[in-house]
Amino acid sequence: MSDSKKLLRIFRGLSEGDQHSLLAFAEFLAARESGGVAPVKQIAAPVEIPRPEEESVMKAIKRLMATYPMLDRGKLLNDTSMAMSKHVMHGVPAVEVIDELEITFRRHYELLAQPETKQ
Secondary structure (H helix, E strand, O other): OOHHHHHHHHHHOOOHHHHHHHHHHHHHHHHHHOOOOOOOOOOOOOOOOOOOOOOOHHHHHHHHHHHOOOOOHHHHHHHHHHHHHHHHHHOOOHHHHHHHHHHHHHHHHHHHHOOOOOO
């Protein structure tokens, strides 16, 4: 089986959110290959994954990771673990923690998408 057929088979087997993530990553790689460093910083748009009416904090983190595949998970580790701790250890309701996570992920995305300035 050729690589392109294998990739297409895998792509078709993914959820819609994961398909968007794979496509965003492929676009990133293609941009990187087309001339080395891109002159303009291009960041993929977040993947639209609706928030379920009822959701656990863990599932919300997974959904937000799929919504923002361009973010560095390592940079989010502290924020996500603190949010989980608030919920599990301190009894903060899941809805409140998820609201905070939504803001945190959006903030990380906005920082990433800001144009770089030379100083």
